[in-house]
Every structure is written in C-alpha cells, then in structure tokens.
Amino acid sequence: MLAKRIIPCLDVKDKRVVKGIHFLNLRDAGNPVENATFYSQAGADEIVFLDITATIEKRKAILNIVAKTAEQVFIPLTVGGGIKNLEDIRMLLKSGADKVSINTSAVKNPELIRQASETFGSQCIVVAIDAKRIQNSSWQVYINSGRTPTNLDVIAWAKEVEKLGAGEILLTSMDRDGTKKGYDIPLLRIVSETVNIPVIASGGAGNPEHLYQAFAEGKADAVLAASIFHYGEFSLKETKEFLQKKGIEMRF
Amino acid sequence: MIAIIDYGMGNLRSVSKALEKVGGKVEITADSERIRKAEAIVFPGVGAFSRAMSNLTDLNLLPVLSEVIQLKKYFLGICLGFQLLFTESEEGNCKGLNIIKGKVKRFNFPGLKVPHMGWNQAEFKTTKSLRAIAKQSDEVVARHEVPWQSQKSEGLPHLLCSLAMTPKFKILNGIPNNSYFYFVHSYYGEPEDKKVIAATTFYGLEFPSVICKENVFAVQFHPEKSQKIGLQLLKNFVKLVEKC
Numbered sequence: 001m002l003a004k005r006i007i008p009c010l011d012v013k014d015k016r017v018v019k020g021i022h023f024l025n026l027r028d029a030g031n032p033v034e035n036a037t038f039y040s041q042a043g044a045d046e047i048v049f050l051d052i053t054a055t056i057e058k059r060k061a062i063l064n065i066v067a068k069t070a071e072q073v074f075i076p077l078t079v080g081g082g083i084k085n086l087e088d089i090r091m092l093l094k095s096g097a098d099k100v101s102i103n104t105s106a107v108k109n110p111e112l113i114r115q116a117s118e119t120f121g122s123q124c125i126v127v128a129i130d131a132k133r134i135q136n137s138s139w140q141v142y143i144n145s146g147r148t149p150t151n152l153d154v155i156a157w158a159k160e161v162e163k164l165g166a167g168e169i170l171l172t173s174m175d176r177d178g179t180k181k182g183y184d185i186p187l188l189r190i191v192s193e194t195v196n197i198p199v200i201a202s203g204g205a206g207n208p209e210h211l212y213q214a215f216a217e218g219k220a221d222a223v224l225a226a227s228i229f230h231y232g233e234f235s236l237k238e239t240k241e242f243l244q245k246k247g248i249e250m251r252f
Numbered sequence: 253m254i255a256i257i258d259y260g261m262g263n264l265r266s267v268s269k270a271l272e273k274v275g276g277k278v279e280i281t282a283d284s285e286r287i288r289k290a291e292a293i294v295f296p297g298v299g300a301f302s303r304a305m306s307n308l309t310d311l312n313l314l315p316v317l318s319e320v321i322q323l324k325k326y327f328l329g330i331c332l333g334f335q336l337l338f339t340e341s342e343e344g345n346c347k348g349l350n351i352i353k354g355k356v357k358r359f360n361f362p363g364l365k366v367p368h369m370g371w372n373q374a375e376f377k378t379t380k381s382l383r384a385i386a387k388q389s390d391e392v393v394a395r396h397e398v399p400w401q402s403q404k405s406e407g408l409p410h411l412l413c414s415l416a417m418t419p420k421f422k423i424l425n426g427i428p429n430n431s432y433f434y435f436v437h438s439y440y441g442e443p444e445d446k447k448v449i450a451a452t453t454f455y456g457l458e459f460p461s462v463i464c465k466e467n468v469f470a471v472q473f474h475p476e477k478s479q480k481i482g483l484q485l486l487k488n489f490v491k492l493v494e495k496c
Binding site: 001002003004005040045067070071074075076093094095096097098120121122123124167168196197198221222251252 | 262263265266269270273298299300365366367368369370371372373434435436437438454455474476477478479480482483
C-alpha cells in the first residue's frame with residue numbers, strides 16, 4: 001500500500017538551519033546537510049528546505065547546500081522560498097533538488113506553474129498555499145510569507161493550480177501555524193477532496209495525534225512537521241509507530 | 253564504466269551520486285560513442301513520454317540504445333526510462349522503444365490521486381517456469397518464494413540453481429520482499445508477457461514495478477531516492493556489471 005508521508009521541514013538562512021534539530025549531538029546543529037542526513041536516517045520520507053535568505057547574492061548558497069545534501073541524502077528533497085522564474089527552478093533541480101515549492105510567484109504569475117510543469121514535469125512542481133480562515137468554510141490565500149492578502153479563495157486557487165499542472169499542494173494554515181493546536185482539519189479535508197493531486201498538510205502540528213487527525217480526518221497524503229521533531233519532543237520513529245498502530249500506513 | 257543517458261529529461265545528478273555511493277564508475281553522457289564503450293547503461297528520466305522520445309530522436313540515441321541492448325549489455329531503466337522500453341504509451345499516443353512488448357497506461361480510477369506519489373511496496377514474483385519445475389518439491393517452492401535467498405539453494409538440482417541465480421533475482425539480492433520504494437508517476441506499464449514481471453506494486457490495481465528481461469532491468473520507482481533499499485538495488489546492478 002501507498003504509505004502516508006512524514007516530511008520534516010528545515011528553515012535555511014544564509015547557509016544555516018535556523019529552525020532545525022535542537023536535541024542531538026550534531027557536530028554542527030546549524031549545518032543543513034547534517035540535519036537532512038539525520039532526518040533521512042531517522043525515517044523521514046522526504047525533506048523540505050525552506051530558504052528564507054533575503055538577498056539574491058546569498059541565495060546562491062542554497063544551491064551549494066542542495067548539491068551537498070543530494071550527495072548524501074537519498075530520499076526526495078524539496079526546496080522552497082524565493083523562487084521567481086524558470087531559471088531559479090532549473091538551477092535548483094540541477095543542483096539536486098527533486099522538487100521545488102512555489103508560493104508568491106505562482107500567485108503573481110500563474111503561467112509559471114504551467115511553464116514549469118511543462119518544462120520539468122508536474123512531479124517536481126509543488127505549489128505552496130498559505131491559507132487564512134475568513135469565515136466558516138472559507139479561506140483566503142496570502143502571499144509574501146503571509147504578509148499580503150490576495151483576493152483568491154483557497155479552494156478555487158487549489159483547483160486552478162491543479163489545472164495549471166502542479167504535481168502537489170503544500171497547504172499551510174496560517175491560523176494554526178506555530179500554535180501546536182493541530183492542523184486545520186476542515187481546510188485540509190475540503191482541499192484534499194477537491195483536487196486529485198496529493199496534498200501535504202502544514203501548520204499546527206504539536207503531537208502525533210495531530211498527524212493522525214490530518215491523515216484520518218483531513219485526508220492528507222503527507223504531513224509537514226517542524227518543531228515537533230526539531231525539539232526532540234517526539235521522535236520520527238515513535239510517531240510512525242503510533243500512526244501505524246492507529247491504522248495509518250507507514251514506511252519503516 | 254556505466255553510462256547514464258542524458259537526453260534532457262530530468263536531473264541525473266541524484267542517479268549518478270547514488271551509483272557512485274555504491275561503488276559504480278559512472279559517466280553522464282549523450283554521446284553514442286561513449287554509450288557504446290560503456291559496460292552498462294542506466295536510462296533514467298522524468299517527464300512526458302512523447303517529449304522523451306522526440307529528444308532521443310533529435311539526439312540520435314535510438315540506434316545506440318537498441319544496439320547495446322542487443323549486445324546484451326546490462327541495462328537499467330528508471331521511472332520514465334522504464335516506460336520508454338514499452339511498445340507504446342497512452343501519454344501522447346506515442347511509440348516507445350518496443351523492447352518490452354506492451355502498453356503504458358494512465359492511472360484512471362475514481363478517487364485515486366494522480367500522480368502515484370510516495371513510498372509503496374514491491375512484492376516479488378517468481379516465474380511460472382520456475383514454479384512449474386519447483387512444483388516437484390514443496391520444499392523447493394518454499395525456498396524459491398524468497399528469491400533474494402537464492403544463494404542458499406545449494407543441493408538443489410542443477411537446473412533449478414541456474415534458474416534461481418539468473419539476474420532477474422540478483423537485482424533483488426538483499427532486499428526483503430514488500431520493501432518500500434519511492435514512486436512518482438501517472439502512468440504504468442502493462443507488458444504482454446507477464447513473465448518479465450519481477451515485482452508488482454498496488455495502487456488502484458497491481459502494476460509491474462520491477463521488470464527483468466534477459467540483460468534488461470527496469471524499475472518504475474526511483475532507487476536513487478529510496479534510501480538504503482534503493483541503494484541496495486543499485487549496488488546489485490553495479491555488482492552484476494563488475495562481474496561481466
């Protein structure tokens with residue numbers, strides 16, 4: 001059976017992981033390659049690097065990090081943050097990323113999704129959607145790291161990105177992000193049932209039960225999780241064992 | 253040297269790094285002469301079937317691919333490289349290399365998400381001929397249901413030993429049955445001759461995930477992205493190449 005995926009997300013700024021593993025005896029806790037290697041060996045199904053570097057010059061650093069990671073980590077690697085055009089995508093894929101995640105640029109220029117999926121294949125184009133609840137069963141798309149509201153409805157936008165050729169949707173609930181109160185299940189469920197491409201749940205995971213809810217009730221195909229693993233509160237292994245016991249197919 | 257065919261369909265870096273990791277000497281190339289000189293060929297790729305075929309045509313790589321396969325060089329197709337070996341595909345109604353007779357079809361079941369993306373299990377198959385011969389002894393059947401343990405089959409009749417040790421099984425050496433591999437694809441291959449199927453995977457239906465036909469191996473998943481188990485498969489391939 002197709003297993004549900006657990007995907008740790010590492011925030012990378014100027015060559016360093018700024019939100020990453022805090023609990024281990026890593027030689028260098030800020031080293032993205034070491035963080036990714038650790039998670040890969042601990043049973044992560046994929047890894048996401050979110051590049052939060054501000055300047056263009058420094059963005060070159062992520063290419064180097066991706067290249068080094070791809071030499072050692074033999075699970076899929078997704079890179080997101082600041083991707084503006086086909087050339088940015090080409091460089092990341094060439095460096096060894098398996099997928100790229102596009103957010104703001106996809107909203108500003110939806111044609112980028114079509115061009116990117118036609119050029120590189122849908123399988124490597126993830127569209128990230130930041131969603132904020134405006135009323136019951138209605139969510140608004142935000143861009144620029146959640147700073148700028150758009151007039152897009154999340155469900156309509158999810159359908160649109162699928163039509164444009166996105167291979168996957170990374171859906172973040174801004175209301176839940178950082179709260180550790182659990183994922184926004186109604187949001188997840190409605191998006192996951194609306195589109196026919198995989199949906200990755202993001203924002204709000206505080207414990208393994210939340211991951212279970214995302215899969216069982218939210219119908220997510222994968223979950224993105226950061227702090228619940230970074231701070232050592234739960235290990236990937238125990239989380240997967242917990243989920244497996246509750247009937248969610250896991251890879252060990 | 254193992255030639256990794258570069259025909260503009262996806263990033264080959266991870267394939268080459270993974271092969272190097274398990275001791276392979278590799279070269280990424282689109283040069284027919286280099287491909288002819290190689291001891292073995294790895295044929296990766298992601299993206300659209302028809303575009304891949306037109307790239308292969310433009311680069312004039314079709315003759316050399318047929319040639320190396322006829323010369324019985326070890327050949328490993330990965331993902332799109334698996335599908336391109338078939339006669340034709342529904343994707344763009346396009347002809348393939350016709351090394352494996354059969355058709356590539358799109359996953360089309362209500363409620364089933366496409367692409368099939370993520371980690372799924374490969375269940376090993378034994379060949380019919382092997383089963384037929386093995387019927388003579390239940391003990392033999394039991395042993396051969398576990399093909400990766402085939403090296404333990406001393407004491408079996410000579411014919412059985414040689415069958416059990418064919419490359420079909422060697423590519424799966426050291427890999428437990430029902431291991432998880434990383435998949436990402438929207439189409440699956442349906443070979444006419446079911447005997448070429450070495451392993452299957454279930455997603456809406458049972459489809460072939462590992463195919464072996466003489467010197468040609470093909471995997472629908474990405475061994476280079478399937479962590480230790482995937483590296484083991486690549487290591488098996490590298491070892492086969494070293495021995496020839």
